[in-house]
Amino acid sequence: MDGPAVGWQLARTMALREDSTFAPDWARTLIDPQAFAHEQRCLAYVWTFLGLTTDLAKDGDWFRTTLAMRSVFVQRFGTVLRGFENVCAHRFHPLRTEDNGNGPIVCGFHHWRYDADGSAIGIPKCQENFGTVSRALGARLNAIEIATCGTLVFGRFPAPVRRDSLEEFLGPGFPILSAMSRSRSSPRTLSMPVAANWRLNLHISLDDYHTVAVHPTTFGKSGYMRREDMSYVRFGLHSAFLNTSKPDAFADMAAACADGSFRATHYCIFQILPNLIVALLRSDGEFFHCYVQQSVPVAHDQSVQRIWVHPAPFPADHAWPIRWTRTLSDPIRNRLLPHYVRRVGREDNAVCERLQEVAHQIDRPPFLSAVEERIGWFEQAYRQLVAEGNDIVKNTATV
Ligand code: FES
Numbered sequence: 001m002d003g004p005a006v007g008w009q010l011a012r013t014m015a016l017r018e019d020s021t022f023a024p025d026w027a028r029t030l031i032d033p034q035a036f037a038h039e040q041r042c043l044a045y046v047w048t049f050l051g052l053t054t055d056l057a058k059d060g061d062w063f064r065t066t067l068a069m070r071s072v073f074v075q076r077f078g079t080v081l082r083g084f085e086n087v088c089a090h091r092f093h094p095l096r097t098e099d100n101g102n103g104p105i106v107c108g109f110h111h112w113r114y115d116a117d118g119s120a121i122g123i124p125k126c127q128e129n130f131g132t133v134s135r136a137l138g139a140r141l142n143a144i145e146i147a148t149c150g151t152l153v154f155g156r157f158p159a160p161v162r163r164d165s166l167e168e169f170l171g172p173g174f175p176i177l178s179a180m181s182r183s184r185s186s187p188r189t190l191s192m193p194v195a196a197n198w199r200l201n202l203h204i205s206l207d208d209y210h211t212v213a214v215h216p217t218t219f220g221k222s223g224y225m226r227r228e229d230m231s232y233v234r235f236g237l238h239s240a241f242l243n244t245s246k247p248d249a250f251a252d253m254a255a256a257c258a259d260g261s262f263r264a265t266h267y268c269i270f271q272i273l274p275n276l277i278v279a280l281l282r283s284d285g286e287f288f289h290c291y292v293q294q295s296v297p298v299a300h301d302q303s304v305q306r307i308w309v310h311p312a313p314f315p316a317d318h319a320w321p322i323r324w325t326r327t328l329s330d331p332i333r334n335r336l337l338p339h340y341v342r343r344v345g346r347e348d349n350a351v352c353e354r355l356q357e358v359a360h361q362i363d364r365p366p367f368l369s370a371v372e373e374r375i376g377w378f379e380q381a382y383r384q385l386v387a388e389g390n391d392i393v394k395n396t397a398t399v
Pocket residue numbers: 088089090091092093107108109110111112
């Protein structure tokens with residue numbers, strides 16, 4: 001068994017090196033601030049996770065975040081969510097200077113007030129200073145497109161070409177993410193700065209080869225994965241790993257999530273381009289948690305991991321004593337899981353930071369094993385998105 005398997009892997013690895021899914025200069029944006037800035041400019045047009053609707057429950061609630069390095073905010077106006085670049089139309093002061101809040105859009109610099117469409121409708125002393133009424137001035141905020149999947153809020157900068165809806169972008173992942181993201185309680189949140197490029201964070205999340213070496217106490221020997229025991233699935237630009245060899249496990253999960261019959265039975269993780277991870281973690285026996293992580297780019301060599309965890313919103317086949325004690329055991333589980341997530345995250349992030357230290361010495365694609373195959377898929381999809389964004393950048397002056 002070992003002989004043919006090793007031979008198959010070597011042949012495959014050699015093929016990967018010659019016919020690489022990686023660009024030869026794939027590490028350039030890790031060390032070159034200008035290349036990184038251009039990459040981010042191109043990715044501004046891609047549906048990107050921004051936050052959760054649970055933070056926009058009441059009319060007027062808003063949160064501030066970044067979209068491809070640009071400060072943006074999302075706000076609830078009645079039943080609709082709107083997003084804007086966080087820059088005043090007057091003299092560019094940020095409109096939102098906190099991470100979240102509630103209230104109308106009024107700039108702190110000269111008190112210009114905006115409506116739900118981003119139009120400046122209340123400009124102090126407008127007639128006196130600008131010679132006309134507020135609406136006639138035609139000043140407005142730069143709007144971003146907003147769409148939701150379950151409780152997940154996505155945004156992108158508009159482009160003058162027809163592009164896919166969020167549902168089309170996520171494909172069969174849409175019903176899965178929609179179902180997984182629904183939380184009965186407020187998610188626990190974590191934030192971890194990482195002194196490494198955001199793509200290195202994504203790479204390690206797609207790597208099922210490092211577990212024993214990097215997580216010796218958290219996963220131990222059980223971290224060794226055999227390719228034939230798992231399902232790797234590519235859907236559109238995205239990919240998933242389901243810890244089952246059952247044929248059609250992904251399609252079955254999508255169908256069950258869509259009709260509400262899904263039950264959690266195994267670990268699975270979905271990497272959504274460009275920088276979102278959604279996973280179903282086995283937190284204890286038959287208990288599962290949903291895990292949402294975003295690797296937010298901050299600079300070519302800096303990122304921040306934003307993490308949300310909540311009990312999986314799926315029924316489970318628990319024996320009656322477990323069901324009975326659940327009200328007591330759930331809070332303990334909810335408290336322990338973030339500690340575990342932080343510990344595993346620190347172990348992964350330490351590797352990414354060591355890689356970042358030598359990124360200037362990387363001058364070729366890596367060797368990818370059978371259980372690192374999805375990193376190559378990610379790089380292909382990433383390059384496609386940057387190329388599409390580059391075409392938009394060339395043809396538009398809005399971003
Ligand atoms: S910069 Fe916002 S009102 Fe002047």
